[in-house]
Amino acid sequence: MIEYRQVTKVFGSGDTAVKAVDDLSFTIERGDFWSLMGPSGAGKSTVLHLIAGLTSPTSGAVLVEGRDVARMSGKEAAELRRRRVGYVLQAFNLLPFLTAEENVGMPLVLDGVPQREIDRRVPAALELVKMTHRAKHHPTTLSGGEQQRVAIARALVIDPAIVLADEPTGNLDRANGRAVMDLLVDLNERLSVTILLVTHDPVFAAMAKRVLHLVDGSLEQTTASDGDGDALTTSGRRR
Amino acid sequence: MLRLLRLISYPQLRASWGRSLLVIGGIATGVALIVAIDVINASVLAGFRRTIERVAGPAQLQVTLGIGEVGFSEAAADLIRTDPAVVAAIPLTRGTVGLVGDPGTTLQLFGVDLTAEEDLQRYTVTSGDRREILANMNDPSSILVTSTFAEPRGLDVGRSLTLATPTGTRPYTIRGILEARGMAAAFGGLLIVMDLPAAQRALAKDGQIDQIDVVLADGAPIDAVQARLQSRLPTGLRVLRPAERSAEYDGVLGSFQAMLTGLSLLCLVAGIYIVYNTTSTAAVHRALTMAALRLQGAERSQLFRLLMLEALVLGVLGVVAGIPIGVLLAMLLTGMVSDSMSVIFQIRFPVEALTVRLQHQPWIFVVGIGATLFASYASARRVARMEPLAIMRADFRAVTRGPSARRLIVGWIALVAISTAALAIEVQQRSILWGNFGSTLWFAASIVIAIPLVRASRAIFSQILPRLFGAAGRVAAESLYRSPVRTGVTAAAIALVMTVALTSSSLSWSLSRNISSYFSGGFLACDLAVSAVTTDGGWLETPIPDELGGEIGRLEGVRSIDLIRIFPGQMFRGERIAVGGGSDGIFDPDRYPRGWYRSGNPETAAVALRAGTGANVSLSLAERFRLAVGDRITLDAPDGPLSLAITGIVPDYMSDRGSVILNRRLLVEHWNDHAVNRIHVFLRPGAAAEDVRARIAARLGKDYALKILMPGEVVAFHAEQVARAFVLMDAVQLLIVVVTVAGILDLLLSSIVERKRELSLWRMIGADEGAVRRSVVVESGTIGAMGGILGIALGFVTSAIWVGMNFRYLLGYYLQFYFAWTSALRFLVLVAAMAMTAGYLAAVAATRQSILDGLRID
Incomplete structure (x- = not known):
């Protein structure tokens, strides 16, 4: 589903060059739920950006469903985000001038999906995140947790193969954070959506099936989890 | 795309309604001016034609x-x-x-x-x-x-x-x-x-x-x-046939109407610039939304099309608003234009009804829409090309970054080269069209060079501002050069307004000074000028009998008199020129300032002129028909062709198309005309002008409606006529200034809004509100000064082009160039004050919010 092959991403050049991702390789299968942990600047978000085609690797290859993202044209990368990859961010979320349902329907509008089809799929996506009752509300009238659930519905409405969640609980309190994580776990289990989560929170990270620990762009440790927050196996790797 | 327009564009355009109005207003102004000028031109011609046809009645x-x-x-x-x-x-x-x-x-x-x-x-x-x-x-x-x-x-x-x-x-x-x-x-x-x-x-x-x-x-x-x-x-x-006569006037008035069209083009350039500025400013404000859409899978081309569609919609609104505004403007300005034309052509132009050429409106529509799309293209392309990751990191450089200085300089050189070539063709072919094209390009070029000039000024202002204003000056200098494009664009907008205003002022000032020297220090200088009170609508007074000259000459205190007669509507080789007749005294070589005769000898000329065998011609006529001293000029007099030797080439402002100056006796003999337009009176030594004026009034005032003017009053009268002739230009340019000032305020306010977070950070580390405001005011004032200085430099060159070249071929007057320095200083103070006020208002708005709110802005 997602394959990283010896991927390196360097920002800047010369003395100011920073390796955000350093010779990273891994493979995520369909229906997996992985989380990425690590200190700030470890390259966690960059791993997601490379998968979504928002930036290109300096070397190596990132394959999504067998296709090298770096070789995709801008149009193909946009299509990938529009049809296969749902993106959930910490704060960069909803368009404030649209209602919850309009926000959710936006990827479909961008994809030229007929309005009748949008009208069918948007309520279903909102239902998945239990936000049907707030469909007509603007983001400013929603709580942080509700906004994030709407953002997840927006990621789901395209019926994605992959959801990339970049610190989706970062701006939420514990209870709301937990609710969002429960939702992601539920989606992974019920719909078999492949999820890659970036988080600083070890408890939420442990809710994934596997936890990757990144330091300075390299994989330091992989932990298999039972999904309930308990580690099953841990393997380390020299950088 | 229409759904995106409804969901994305409409709410945003509505939310920032002021900016949307500015785009619509920018285009509406340009279109309104084009429509107004077109309607005015058509109405004046139709009115004139109607008059000729009415006077003709059923005559074939x-x-x-x-x-x-x-x-x-x-x-x-x-x-x-x-x-x-x-x-x-x-x-x-x-x-x-x-x-x-x-x-x-x-x-x-x-x-x-x-x-x-x-x-x-x-x-x-x-x-x-x-x-x-x-x-x-x-x-x-x-x-x-x-x-x-x-x-x-x-x-x-x-x-x-x-x-x-x-x-x-x-x-x-x-x-x-x-x-x-x-x-x-x-x-x-x-x-x-x-x-x-x-x-x-x-x-x-x-x-x-x-x-x-x-x-x-x-x-x-x-x-x-x-x-x-x-x-x-x-x-x-x-x-x-009556219709053929009206058609001849179409040609006579064509140059003036082309000048008005040139003016409306300048307004369109200003409109395009406003739209460009506004859409560029809006691009920063909308970057987050656009980045969000890119993250959701929007394609670059999709966003580009969306932004261009938005521009199209705003353009349509602008044009739809501009056309009726233009007609309304025409209603207000037609009287002004016909008055200006009366002064220039010495003909009455009665306009009873507006004539809207419907067949021109689709073209104006296309021009308006085209201008909006052209102006919006750059920012739409920039927004569509931005990297969403950069925006997520609050790095707006991709959106605010303009073209490189090298590209701008190359572009400027190219524009100036094309403009110079167009102006050279204008001179060679005496083509108004090329003149309009060349001066409009030069005008546009002045915008392009502003950003590199601002970058180049860094060394100066980075030194001066901290020295003058301490920490506030240091912060202001740093902010100015952190975004040279923003600073340059704002300074260019100010320079644009200054250029327009200074061109208008210098044109009017040059004409006034030239005419002044004609009447106060030149061969037409006198102690008193006597003429009829009435004019034919322009500056030339209606004729009075030449016998009055004899009566005035006999009054106590009068040493001598000169008689002047002018025919403003003599045809010569298809052009409507003026023929001016003067009595012998007019040709006295001692009266002509050194260098007045551009060609010819005043002494030998005087002999031929007094003998009625020679004629002087104006510079404009000599150049238009390639005439030289020694050539012969033939005029169609009522009793047949009158051929005279050209004895001198001199500056003259009797007619826009050129003039011939000869002995008035020839007008009596060949045109059977015994009237005069003015009698110039010279006093005996010791005679008081006021006394002689009173004597003339007492002797002739009962039987004739006369005005008797002192030299200063003659100059003031002509200055008033020049002001009348330029009142339309002033009105049009005022419109450009008002719209562009709105654009400048938007730019200054937006630049501060973009920096709310930075200003809040500064306050958080201890700067008080006063220091923040001071810094912003210093920054805005510096932008105003930069724009003002640039405007004076560009205004100097632009007005030199207009006075020295365009005006010659548009209206035919050959003028010595005088730059309106007083106006330049006045405008400089005005724009600096305006910029500082805008900066202060923005700074007050930025410091009014709490520090925490400011920090959360991103």
Whole structure:
């Protein structure tokens, strides 16, 4: 589903060059739920950006469903985000001038999906995140947790193969954070959506099936989890 | 795409309605000006054509000398009547008279052969018996007035009206009221009809007429009769259909109308720039939304199309608003334009109704939409190309980054090169079109060079501002150069306004100074100038009899007099030029300042001019027809061609198309004209001008409506006329300034809004509100100063181009260039104050919010 092959991403050049991702390789299968942990600047978000085609690797290859993202044209990368990859961010979320349902329907509008089809799929996506009752509300009238659930519905409405969640609980309190994580776990289990989560929170990270620990762009440790927050196996790797 | 327009664009455009209005307003202004100028041009021409046709009535042909502004002998009418196809040949003379007791009102006096008019039926008399009225008209004090003139003044048959005519002030009796249609509807009804001989006497045109209206027998072949009459009449007299005469005026007025079109193009450039600025500013504000859409899978081309569609919608709104505003503007400005044209051409341009050329509107629509799309293209492309990751990191450089300095300099050089080439072609081909193109490009080039110049100024202001304003100056300098594009764009907008304003001021100032030197230090200098109070609508006073010169010359304190007569409508090789006649004193070589004669010797010229064998020609005429001293110039006089040797080439402003200066005796001999327009009086040593003025008034004031001006008053009178001629330009440019100032305020306010977070951070680390505001005001003031200095530099070159080149070929006046330095300093202070005020308002808004709110802005 997602394959990283010896991927390196360097920002800047010369003395100011920073390796955000350093010779990273891994493979995520369909229906997996992985989380990425690590200190700030470890390259966690960059791993997601490379998968979504928002930036290109300096070397190596990132394959999504067998296709090298770096070789995709801008149009193909946009299509990938529009049809296969749902993106959930910490704060960069909803368009404030649209209602919850309009926000959710936006990827479909961008994809030229007929309005009748949008009208069918948007309520279903909102239902998945239990936000049907707030469909007509603007983001400013929603709580942080509700906004994030709407953002997840927006990621789901395209019926994605992959959801990339970049610190989706970062701006939420514990209870709301937990609710969002429960939702992601539920989606992974019920719909078999492949999820890659970036988080600083070890408890939420442990809710994934596997936890990757990144330091300075390299994989330091992989932990298999039972999904309930308990580690099953841990393997380390020299950088 | 329409769904995106509804979901994304509409809410955002509505939320930032001020900015949307600015885009619509920018285009609406440009379009409105183009529409207004088009409507004004069409209305003035249509009004003029209508007047000619009304005066012609049912006559199929008209005979005139040139285009009908110079009189000729009435004997020509007898010759025409001998043609078997001619049913009636009706002579007409006309002139301007004043209404005593109402100096603001002038009337057109038409002298007609009322017996012959019976055949033409051009007048409908509404009061009394027509035949009885006509019988009374033999009395030389009888007049007919129009109902339009009579009714508001409560005038009726039998009432007396005192008129100031070229031969004196005298009472006339109203014998009938004309219905306001046909000829009587011309000139807005400000028309008086007299019997021909009486009118000739009143207008000092004994034996002279201005046109002959020819009615042909039913079925007579007009073309054949026209050719036959033309071959029989003396050279210079022309036989034309009324429509052909109006078409000739279309050509005469063409250059002025092209100048107005050039002005409207400048306004369109200003409109494009405003749209460019506004969409560029909006791009930063909308970057987050666009990045969000890119994250959700929006394609670059999709966003680009969306933004261009938005521009299209705003453009359509702008054009739709601009067209009716343009018509409204035309309603307000037409009077102003016809007044300006009267000053320049010395002809009345009565406009009764607006003429909207519907066939032009689709083109204007396309130009307006095209301008919006062109102006929006760059920012739409930038937004579509931005990297969403950069925006997520609050890195707006991709959106705010303009083209590199090198590219801008190369672009500027290219624009200046094309502009120079266009101006060179303008000079070579005397082409107004190339002049408009060249000056518009130069105007646009001035915007392009602003950003590199701002970058280059970093070394200066980074040193000066901290020294002058301490920490606030340091922060201001850092902010100015962190975004040189933003600073440059704002400074360019200010420079643009300054350039427009200074060009207008310098043009008007140059004309004033040139004319001043003509009347105060030049050969037309005198101690007193005597002329009629009334004018034909322009600056040239209506004629007075030359005998007045003799009477004035005999008054105590008067040493000598000069007589001046000007024909503003003489045709020469298809151009409408002026012929000026002066008495011998005018040609005194000592009166001409050194260098006045651009070619020729004042001494030898004086001999030939006084002998009536030579003529001086204006610089403009010499250049237009490639004339040189020693060549001969042939004028169509009523008694046949008059050939004179060119003795000198001199500056002259009698006519936009050029002028010929000769001895007035020739006008008496060959044009049979005994009138003068001005009498210049020279005093004996020790005589007081005020005393002599009082003597002239006492001697002639009772019989003539005269104005007697001192030299300073003559200059002031002409300066007033120049102001009248330029009032439209000033009005149009005021409009450009107002719209562009709105754009500048938006730019300054936006630049501060973008920096709210930074300003909050500064406050968080201890800066008080006063320091923040000071820094912003220093920054805005510096931008204002940069724009002002740039504007003065660009304004200097642009006005030099307009005065030295464009004005020559647009209007024909050859002027020495004088830059309006006083205006430049005034504008500099004004823009600095405006920029600082805008900065202060923005800073107050930015510091009013809490520090925490400011920090959360991203």
